[in-house]
Amino acid sequence: MEANAPSPTIVLIGTDAALLGAVAASAGASNAGAVRVLAESVEQACKRPEIDTAAVVVVDIDPKRRESLVALQAIAMRSFGRAPVIVLADAFDDALVRWFLQIRLADFLRKPVEPKEILKACIRALKATSSLPEDGSQILSFLSPAGGVGTTTLAIEAAMLLRKSGQKDDSTCVVDLDFQNGTCTDYLDLEPRLDLDEIGPHPERLDLQLLEVMFSRHASGVSVLAAKGRPAERPALDASVVIRLLDLVSARFENVIIDLPRAWEPWTDQVLLGSNRVYLVTDMTVPGLRLARRLAGALVERLPDLKPRVIVNRFEQQLIFGNGLRRAEVERALEGYFEGTVVNNYKLVREAIDRGLPLEAVKAGSNVSTDLKRILLAQAADKMRAA
Ligand SMILES: Nc1ncnc2c1ncn2[C@@H]1O[C@H](COP(=O)(O)OP(=O)(O)OP(=O)(O)O)[C@@H](O)[C@H]1O
Ligand SMILES: [Mg+2]
Numbered sequence: 001m002e003a004n005a006p007s008p009t010i011v012l013i014g015t016d017a018a019l020l021g022a023v024a025a026s027a028g029a030s031n032a033g034a035v036r037v038l039a040e041s042v043e044q045a046c047k048r049p050e051i052d053t054a055a056v057v058v059v060d061i062d063p064k065r066r067e068s069l070v071a072l073q074a075i076a077m078r079s080f081g082r083a084p085v086i087v088l089a090d091a092f093d094d095a096l097v098r099w100f101l102q103i104r105l106a107d108f109l110r111k112p113v114e115p116k117e118i119l120k121a122c123i124r125a126l127k128a129t130s131s132l133p134e135d136g137s138q139i140l141s142f143l144s145p146a147g148g149v150g151t152t153t154l155a156i157e158a159a160m161l162l163r164k165s166g167q168k169d170d171s172t173c174v175v176d177l178d179f180q181n182g183t184c185t186d187y188l189d190l191e192p193r194l195d196l197d198e199i200g201p202h203p204e205r206l207d208l209q210l211l212e213v214m215f216s217r218h219a220s221g222v223s224v225l226a227a228k229g230r231p232a233e234r235p236a237l238d239a240s241v242v243i244r245l246l247d248l249v250s251a252r253f254e255n256v257i258i259d260l261p262r263a264w265e266p267w268t269d270q271v272l273l274g275s276n277r278v279y280l281v282t283d284m285t286v287p288g289l290r291l292a293r294r295l296a297g298a299l300v301e302r303l304p305d306l307k308p309r310v311i312v313n314r315f316e317q318q319l320i321f322g323n324g325l326r327r328a329e330v331e332r333a334l335e336g337y338f339e340g341t342v343v344n345n346y347k348l349v350r351e352a353i354d355r356g357l358p359l360e361a362v363k364a365g366s367n368v369s370t371d372l373k374r375i376l377l378a379q380a381a382d383k384m385r386a387a
Contacts, residue, residue, distance in 0.1 A: 010035045010122050013045040013075075014060025014088070022115040023058070027122075046071040051078055056106075056122045060088040063096055076103040084125035088113060097204045101240040104247065108204065137250045138383065141275040143260040145291035149283040150313040152183050153349055153359075154342060155259040157372050159222045160358045162255040165380075169221040171254040175246065176226035177271065178261035179235045185226045189356025190216040192226040196235050203241045208248050220358060225249060239267035246274060269303060277379050278308045279339065284315050289333045296337040309339035311375060316344050340378070342371040 010027060012020040017039045024035040036054075038045040042061050051057055057079055061068045076085050084106030092100070092108065100108050106125040109118060140162075142155040156174060163172040176182035176192075185192040194214045199206050215223040225245075227235070242265075250256050258271060272278050278299070282292035289312070296308045312330055331338045345368050352362045359366055 009055040010058065011038065011050050011054035011056070012036070012058045012060075013038045013040070013042055014058075015039065015041055016060050019060065019088075019111075019115065020058075023118045026115040026119055042068050042071040042075070046074045051075060051083075054079070054083045056083055056125055057085045058088065058118060058122065059085065060111075063089045063092055069099075073103050076105060080104060086118070086121050086125060088118065092204075098238065098240040101203055101244045107207075137254050137256060138276045139246070139250055139256045139258060139274060140379070141258040141260055141272060141278045142281055143272075143278065143295075144262060144281045145295040146282060146288055147262060149281055149288060150342070150349070151281040152187060152259050153353070154279070154281055154311065154313060154372060155257050156184060156187055156222075157359050157369060158376060159255065159257045160220060160360055161369065161373055161376055162257070163220060163222050166254050168254070170223070172221070172257070173215065173223040173225060173249055173253040173255070174257045174259065175249055176224065176259045177242070177265075178259060179227045179237065180230070180233070180261065180263075182226050182229065182259065182261075184224050184259055185216055187353055187356065188216075188218050188222075188224060188358065190218060190224055190226075192216060192224075192228050194225050194227040196227050196230075196237065199245070200235070200237055200241060203238065203244055206241070206244050206248065208252060211245070211248055211252075218358075220360075223253070237265075237267070239270060242267040243270055243274070246271065272299070272306055272308075273303060276383070278306060279375075280308050280310045280337070281313055282310060284312050284330065284341075284344070286333075288312075289330060293334055293337065296334070308337060310334050310337045311339055312341045314344040314346075315341035315371075340371065340375040342375075343367045 012023055012035060014020055020037045020039060024037050027035045036050050038048055038050065042059050057075060059072055059075060061072055063069060072087065079085050086106055087100060087108040088111055089108065090111050092110070097108070107121045109121055140158060142151050144151040159172050159174045166172055174184050176184035179196065193216050215225055217223055258275065260268065260271065280292050280295055282288040292310045296310060299306050299308050327341065345366065348359060348363055348366055348368060352359045355362070359369055
């Protein structure tokens, strides 16, 4: 143990001095970095300043003690977004695991556990954090108030465009959260590989290693996470599982594009709140615009931090019906939620879908792609301004 290490990287908390001492010794032996042991209960340790400078925090707790859980939560909140927190405990049931996931613990290990295993978990958690790109990963969610307006088409095309601007080839993932009727893999002629039977009942087993085999890879370099479809069932996934899934995916990819189902799920709010941008896609019809306006308003009322932006797909320059609807009117109808339009190009989109190809592969630099690029560039500019 290096009691006076100037900038401790691993902080170990708990009353099992023998175990924590062994972890510290093992870290010293393997050069895993400086270690600071706080040999006291988590309640006593939770206000210590060392936690604020830790790169990773390991907490050994007795989960039967309510005070310990409260203190653990305080540590998780203090470290959120900065240092991963790992828990060691004798036993945890499903309810506790869900709660661990909700408070965003990086990992949890059941005792007895080898000191080496604890160290490995620290290194894994550190790697997951440091693999984030400098400016952080971004999550863009696509959602629609009406069916068949082109949400999936735009989500996939956005991924194709963002991949090109990514730092690495393997920078972008589409997550199809429409577990029942998702079409992302069909549109790209891929096999869905996310196995809900495997992860649903065992959220505690869900880690990047397990998930790695569940991505479908497109030749373009874009990855897709989509469930093997079960159209006649409504898979009831726990919110904690979905959030855990997205946490892992966003630690792994620079750009995460989410295609959301229209039916409101228990986890939809959380997914939207965790997104850097929420696009509501609608078509250029009067009911379509009204539905989008209403959904945007309802979302903002319920989730005041959210700033949903409406994309009007299948836009036609000409007057299209009745007295006609012009761009200015579209903007007015959407009362400040309007983000942009994407042109109607049925022939191109239809061919792409039928052949299982991205739009780019059917026609490079199409007008649909140009419109969407403009929207994504505006988002990137917003992001830079915020940074
Ligand atoms: N910009 C566009 N121009 C012309 N047709 C389009 C455009 N975008 C989408 N479409 C057409 O709209 C139809 C629905 O597209 P898509 O499946 O992407 O919509 P969706 O909103 O995801 O549907 P669902 O509600 O079933 O999930 C497709 O047949 C596609 O050809
Ligand atoms: Mg769709």
